Amino acid sequence: MQSISEKKLIRKVIFASSVGTLIEWYDFYIFGSLAPIIASQFFPKTNPTAALLSTLATFAAGFIVRPFGALVFGRLGDKVGRKYTFLLTLVLMGGSTFAIGLIPGYEKIGFLAPMLVLLLRLIQGLALGGEYGGAATYVAEHAPSNRRGYFTSWIQTTATLGLLLSLGIILITRKSLATDPSDSIRVFEDWGWRIPFWFSVILVGMSIYIRLKMHESPMFTKLKAEGKTSVNPIKESLMHKANLKMVLLALFGATMGQGVVWYTGQFYAQTFMENTIKIDFEQTRTILICAIVVATPLFIFFGNLSDKIGRKWIIMVGLLSAVVLYRPIYHQMISVASVTDSQVDNSKSHIDRVLKPNTGNGYSLQNTTTFTVYENGITEKKIHVDTLYSSGIEKPQLADKVSKELPTNRYWMMVALIFLQILFVTMSYGPIAAFLVELFPTKIRYTSMSLPYHLGNGVFGGLTPFIAVLLGTMYTGDLLVGLWYPIIIAGFCLLIGSLYLSNKTDNNVND
Amino acid sequence: MNSIKKFFGIIWMLLGVGTYGILVKTALTQISIKPTTDTIVQWSIFVIIFLPITIGFLIFGWLAFKGAYDHLPSSSDEIV
Numbered sequence: 001m002q003s004i005s006e007k008k009l010i011r012k013v014i015f016a017s018s019v020g021t022l023i024e025w026y027d028f029y030i031f032g033s034l035a036p037i038i039a040s041q042f043f044p045k046t047n048p049t050a051a052l053l054s055t056l057a058t059f060a061a062g063f064i065v066r067p068f069g070a071l072v073f074g075r076l077g078d079k080v081g082r083k084y085t086f087l088l089t090l091v092l093m094g095g096s097t098f099a100i101g102l103i104p105g106y107e108k109i110g111f112l113a114p115m116l117v118l119l120l121r122l123i124q125g126l127a128l129g130g131e132y133g134g135a136a137t138y139v140a141e142h143a144p145s146n147r148r149g150y151f152t153s154w155i156q157t158t159a160t161l162g163l164l165l166s167l168g169i170i171l172i173t174r175k176s177l178a179t180d181p182s183d184s185i186r187v188f189e190d191w192g193w194r195i196p197f198w199f200s201v202i203l204v205g206m207s208i209y210i211r212l213k214m215h216e217s218p219m220f221t222k223l224k225a226e227g228k229t230s231v232n233p234i235k236e237s238l239m240h241k242a243n244l245k246m247v248l249l250a251l252f253g254a255t256m257g258q259g260v261v262w263y264t265g266q267f268y269a270q271t272f273m274e275n276t277i278k279i280d281f282e283q284t285r286t287i288l289i290c291a292i293v294v295a296t297p298l299f300i301f302f303g304n305l306s307d308k309i310g311r312k313w314i315i316m317v318g319l320l321s322a323v324v325l326y327r328p329i330y331h332q333m334i335s336v337a338s339v340t341d342s343q344v345d346n347s348k349s350h351i352d353r354v355l356k357p358n359t360g361n362g363y364s365l366q367n368t369t370t371f372t373v374y375e376n377g378i379t380e381k382k383i384h385v386d387t388l389y390s391s392g393i394e395k396p397q398l399a400d401k402v403s404k405e406l407p408t409n410r411y412w413m414m415v416a417l418i419f420l421q422i423l424f425v426t427m428s429y430g431p432i433a434a435f436l437v438e439l440f441p442t443k444i445r446y447t448s449m450s451l452p453y454h455l456g457n458g459v460f461g462g463l464t465p466f467i468a469v470l471l472g473t474m475y476t477g478d479l480l481v482g483l484w485y486p487i488i489i490a491g492f493c494l495l496i497g498s499l500y501l502s503n504k505t506d507n508n509v510n511d
Numbered sequence: 512m513n514s515i516k517k518f519f520g521i522i523w524m525l526l527g528v529g530t531y532g533i534l535v536k537t538a539l540t541q542i543s544i545k546p547t548t549d550t551i552v553q554w555s556i557f558v559i560i561f562l563p564i565t566i567g568f569l570i571f572g573w574l575a576f577k578g579a580y581d582h583l584p585s586s587s588d589e590i591v
Contacts, residue, residue: 064556064560241574241579242584242589244570245571245574245579245580246583246584248567248568248570248571248574249571249580249583251567252523252567252568252571455564459560459564470553474541492526495519496523499515499516499519500516500575500580500583501583502583
């Protein structure tokens, strides 16, 4: 039984760790959520797809350096301590996020702009690589042995809540920069996108204040007092066969599958809704927000359940569900947003024209928005912009912007389909922090658990949207071709995990 | 069960070599179809980043084949 003071302490530990980690995820994801706008600001605009891919590459760069962050900060955390290491990662993350919001666009400073963005993105990736392992270790080393899954599952909610926060802040900012909604969007795309980056400074400041008040992990303090800390954590993690085999097993039997499931359910789903089935920007975000809000408590549920029945099979069932159900779910998503079998309802369809007059540039802009309403309730919005020069020459925009707005029933069907995908995320991700902590000894825990986590989640998972989009451009005949990447990776991980992992929970993490 | 684990060790090693070979071949094909900076950078990133992971997968397969996963450690004393 825990005393009241112990309960208070663990709550403070969870709060301090979770808030900081949530903010780091927020910082990391606003970049991904704003990828198309960042592409237009920092990369040459010759080809929109190339610009998007460049941004995704930068995005991927953020993920690829995460394992290096895991090694650098993991080593520091195992030598100096958990507390100061994850304070440092927070400062680095907050500073680089704020700085991205200050960089002038490509049109002003040329190639220096994308170079600076890339550099800061790499720092973000390094910082994130050091953060998660520290927070998970810190909480687990304070938690009672029979409730480790439950307490660390709060850390597991932070990645999803960080994404939720980033989507929410972006939506609010996008809507509140001018009284006219279309003006507000224009201002947002011009400079307002920087606000979510600046906002990070306030969040990080608060989190640093909270974390400074916390004490070092008791297990690490004891280890340090006894002079038993590791001299070379990286060497001990990767050069000792007994530990290396556990690092490899954690990667190939758990984290690589969990990584692709996480990024398919929450990132690829967003890209698919917006770019493939052309759902409206705001609806895409609110659908994701609704699904995340409903699904997030399940991280805690599965973390708690893992204390009772073991971690392995919960993670494996999550992977199995993803492997079996991804294609049917995405088929259904296409069908929910489809207008091919529906007639146009001419009585509700209309065209709006707005002329933005010449403001001294020598031209005016004419926005023509065609609203086509279908009998199944879907509204297709096509925006066409003409540039009207004072000389009388009209220059049409290169491509029309098409998006669909779903009616209420279809909107909630889409929420349910995204919820299902996040359910698989909560199963495979909820118990994983406790699972990783219990695999490794205290003196090299930070390094040993961070590396497989960030290789699995960062490299395998983080590259999911990028590889899926790339597969879509290589094999254009199949809209769902991008799903083969997460299905195959999760499938192999399921096989390896089922075969080699143990379902036994190691209650003693004091050694 | 242990003999299945060992047998699959061979499969993992073959799979590691085969998958990486396919990755390199696809990268070369895609670069030759469209030799732009974007294509070269993207595929080079994949080839470089998946090399150490493939080596890790080969080691994993080798360890499985040699029976290293027949018994998993039940305490940290068995690890360090």
